[in-house]
Amino acid sequence: MLYESTRGGLKNIMSAEAIKRGLADDGGLFVPQSVVKLTLDEISSLASMNYNERAVYILGRFLDDYTHEELIECVRGAYSGGKFEDNHVAPVRKLNGSTYIMELWHGPTYAFKDVALQILPRLLVKANLKTKESAQTVILVATSGDTGKAALEGFKDVEGTRIIVFFPENGVSQVQKMQMVTQVGGNVSSVAVRGNFDDTQSGVKAIFSDREMREKMLDNGLKFSSANSINWGRLVPQIVYYFSAYADLLASGEITMGEKINFAVPTGNFGNILAGWYARQMGLPIGRLICASNDNNVLSEFINSGTYDCEREFRRTISPSMDILISSNLERLLYELSEHDGRKVADWMSMLKEEGRYTVDSQVMQRVSELFWGSYTTEDKTIETIREVFDNYGYVVDPHTAVGVDVYDKYVISTADMTKTVIVSTASPFKFNESVARAILGEEAVAGKSEYELLGILAEECALEIPVGLAGLENKEILHKGVCGKDEMKETVRQILQI
Ligand SMILES: *Cc1c(COP(=O)(O)O)cnc(C)c1O
Numbered sequence: 001m002l003y004e005s006t007r008g009g010l011k012n013i014m015s016a017e018a019i020k021r022g023l024a025d026d027g028g029l030f031v032p033q034s035v036v037k038l039t040l041d042e043i044s045s046l047a048s049m050n051y052n053e054r055a056v057y058i059l060g061r062f063l064d065d066y067t068h069e070e071l072i073e074c075v076r077g078a079y080s081g082g083k084f085e086d087n088h089v090a091p092v093r094k095l096n097g098s099t100y101i102m103e104l105w106h107g108p109t110y111a112f113k114d115v116a117l118q119i120l121p122r123l124l125v126k127a128n129l130k131t132k133e134s135a136q137t138v139i140l141v142a143t144s145g146d147t148g149k150a151a152l153e154g155f156k157d158v159e160g161t162r163i164i165v166f167f168p169e170n171g172v173s174q175v176q177k178m179q180m181v182t183q184v185g186g187n188v189s190s191v192a193v194r195g196n197f198d199d200t201q202s203g204v205k206a207i208f209s210d211r212e213m214r215e216k217m218l219d220n221g222l223k224f225s226s227a228n229s230i231n232w233g234r235l236v237p238q239i240v241y242y243f244s245a246y247a248d249l250l251a252s253g254e255i256t257m258g259e260k261i262n263f264a265v266p267t268g269n270f271g272n273i274l275a276g277w278y279a280r281q282m283g284l285p286i287g288r289l290i291c292a293s294n295d296n297n298v299l300s301e302f303i304n305s306g307t308y309d310c311e312r313e314f315r316r317t318i319s320p321s322m323d324i325l326i327s328s329n330l331e332r333l334l335y336e337l338s339e340h341d342g343r344k345v346a347d348w349m350s351m352l353k354e355e356g357r358y359t360v361d362s363q364v365m366q367r368v369s370e371l372f373w374g375s376y377t378t379e380d381k382t383i384e385t386i387r388e389v390f391d392n393y394g395y396v397v398d399p400h401t402a403v404g405v406d407v408y409d410k411y412v413i414s415t416a417d418m419t420k421t422v423i424v425s426t427a428s429p430f431k432f433n434e435s436v437a438r439a440i441l442g443e444e445a446v447a448g449k450s451e452y453e454l455l456g457i458l459a460e461e462c463a464l465e466i467p468v469g470l471a472g473l474e475n476k477e478i479l480h481k482g483v484c485g486k487d488e489m490k491e492t493v494r495q496i497l498q499i
Contacts, residue, residue, distance in 0.1 A: 001064050003030040003232065006335040007349070008342020015063045016127035019120075019233035020137075022226030023208055027349070028342065030232045031332050036061045038243075038283045044257055046247040051089045052079055054247060055119075055240045061282075062236050063123070070126055078119035078237075083108055089115055090241040092248045092422065095393055099408070100254070100422045101401070102245045108153050109179065110428035110467055111146035111321070112272065115241060116234040117154035121161065123233045124225065128160060135223035138497065139163040142204040142228060144197040144268065145172035146321045146427065148190060149179040151227040156185030163227070164496055165190040166200050169483060171320060174451040175431055175470060182476040189496050195486035196314050198325050203489035204228070213490060220499045229271030230328050238275035239282070245422050246284055255420060262421040264290035264408040266400040267299055268322035270329035272424060277333060277371065287419050292407035293376035294319045299327055300407075303374030306365035308348075311356035317379055318435040319399040321427070326352070334360065337367045373415070377406040385409075386429075386439035396440070396462050398432045401425040430470055433458050450474070 003018040004011040009026030011033070018030035038061075046054050055075045060068065079089050085106040093101045107114025128137060139161060141151045148165040155163040167180060169192040180190040193200045207213055208224055217223060229235060242263065249255045263286060265273040273291055280286040293300040295315040302308045310325040317323055335345045338361075351358040360368070377385070385402040389395055397405060404423045411417065429436045433454045438446045441461055446454065452474040459466045484492045 001036070001062055002033045004033050004340070005029065006031055006331050006342060007346040014065045014131075015232070016065050016130040019123050019231060020127040020131055020133060020225060022224070022228075022231045026346075027209065028345070029230050029328070029332050031335055032062060036282050040258055040283070043243065043246065043284065044250070046243055047251040049247070051240075051244055052076060054244050055079065055237065058240045058243055059236060062239075065130065066123075066126060074119055074122040074126065077122050083118060084114075090244045092245050093395075094254070095395065095423075098418055098420045100245070100249065100420070101395070101397075101425045102241065102422050103425045104241060105425065105428040105431075107150075108469060109146070109149045110431045110469065111150060112424070112426040113146045113150035114153070116229070116237045117147070117150040117227060119237050120227055120231065120233045121154045121158045125158060125160060127233075133223070135218065135221050137161045137225050138217070138222050139225055139227045140204050140207060140493065141165045141226070142197070142201040143167045143172075144321050144323055145176040146431075147228065148172075149176065149183070152180060152183040152185070152188050152190065155227070156183065156188055158187070162187045162222075162497070163189070164493060166193050166204060166489060168192075168196050168200050169194055171197050171316060171323065173320065173432060173434070175433070175473065176320075178473045178476070181478050181480045182473070183479065189482070190480040191482040191484055191492055193484060193486055193489065196316075197323055198314060199486040200489075201228075201326070201328075203486055207490050207493060210490065213493075216494075216499050217497075220497070222497060222499070228328070229269050235271055235275055235278075235329070235332075238272060239278045242276050242279035242286070243284055249420070249422075258285055260285045260287040260419060262286065262288045262290060262417070262419050264292060264404045264411070264421055264423045266292045266319065266322060266404040266424065266426050268324040268327065270299065270327040270333070272426070274329045274333055277336075280371070281336070288411075288417070289372050290408055290411050290421070291372050291374040292404045293374065294322045294382070294403050295376065295378060296323050296325055297376035298325055299330070300374030300376045302330070303368055303372045306362075306368070307357060307359040308352065309357040310352070317399075318382060318432065319403050321400055322403065333368075334364060337364045373411055375407045375410045377403040381406055383435065383439040386436055390440050390462070396429040396436060396464065397425060398427040398429040399435045400427050400432075428467060430455055430458065430464075430467055
């Protein structure tokens with residue numbers, strides 16, 4: 001399988017090279033040049049495999065310049081050995097007759113980003129070897145909270161790599177911030193930025209495309225790469241769990257072979273749901289992909305109107321990992337739906353940059369509305385949904401997942417489509433315990449309590465155990481104290497790398 005850029009400037013790139021580079025030089029994102037198809041028989045055969053075997057099977061189809069043994073090694077290193085609770089990366093729970101929840105947060109940092117970020121560093125190290133790369137890889141990350149910690153955890157002490165994570169100073173939860181500033185490892189840095197997530201992401205993108213910086217790096221034997229979901233190596237491991245959910249439902253007799261199911265996905269940068277789209281393109285029987293936004297509802301508006309318009313106020317919400325106005329991965333979908341027309345995509349992206357909006361043509365719009373359904377959830381409704389799910393099912397969801405649940409409800413009301421649906425659960429409720437406690441236990445239970453106290457209260461009231469990695473977080477030593485302005489990010493990187 002070869003890869004090309006969504007802006008039309010690059011072709012015939014091996015997957016190892018695409019993973020190493022992260023972003024294409026023309027500013028585009030790498031996508032597969034041709035379509036991978038699985039037969040229904042092949043999909044059936046996944047039902048008797050464990051998660052690791054499913055991962056090797058799917059990854060092998062996209063990363064065919066890696067040997068089978070290399071993929072087994074990467075997958076095992078990422079997902080085995082108790083890294084994921086019960087060694088299951090994506091368990092599916094039944095909520096009621098037609099609704100299931102896929103829990104993607106049993107990894108080391110309790111959000112779904114672990115699924116990709118545990119394996120990406122391993123794929124990258126192999127990519128460096130394969131392409132005879134001599135420079136050390138410097139991973140730059142812009143995070144709205146979950147990616148940062150998951151990337152730090154994935155890259156810590158990985159030989160031949162350094163990692164620098166930027167997060168919006170006031171745009172992440174107390175727990176998320178503590179997770180990042182207490183990160184151990186000889187090759188890790190995390191820095192707070194005075195700005196929001198989009199400022200932070202733009203800052204990182206600017207550093208990536210800064211020629212002078214790149215040259216300086218090369219002089220010092222260093223090279224940038226990205227762990228953000230613009231890297232194909234982040235996206236491809238996420239395709240696996242769509243197949244895994246289907247295979248699990250098949251294995252447990254909940255569905256029959258070939259039966260279509262829907263997925264509802266709490267969405268921010270459009271990486272997770274796009275992986276679902278690739279799974280569908282590969283032949284997985286998926287009906288609709290339901291795109292759930294929070295108050296920053298640029299994406300759901302796009303799905304309904306064909307106009308992507310990010311000229312609006314950025315809202316901070318209780319689902320901060322979805323507080324995004326520029327969803328980078330949408331570019332991949334537009335490229336796929338416009339028959340790989342890089343010029344078209346480049347035009348839309350430059351309109352976005354210059355005018356803050358673009359409108360796709362009617363052909364792309366029609367395909368978007370056939371495949372996707374989008375809506376959004378307000379803050380109050382998110383809280384209400386957490387409470388309702390707990391009252392009705394005794395099940396605790398985090399605010400991001402609650403957005404998925406509510407938008408799915410809206411979908412059913414609006415379409416009367418009762419197709420079995422898997423709601424993708426993206427974070428442990430403990431990671432966002434303040435909102436969850438407020439929803440389930442009421443304002444009084446929360447008033448005056450720190451997030452750390454709330455961990456204990458929530459665990460007790462909901463009869464759950466505090467995840468080991470979050471217990472005692474408040475007593476850990478703060479190792480990263482840096483704060484910088486949004487215009488000082490480049491300088492900060494130079495200081496950290498001493499170049
Ligand atoms: C990152 C994240 C999302 C959004 O996923 P995208 O791939 O960016 O759309 C949703 N929920 C949680 C908890 C996340 O960490």
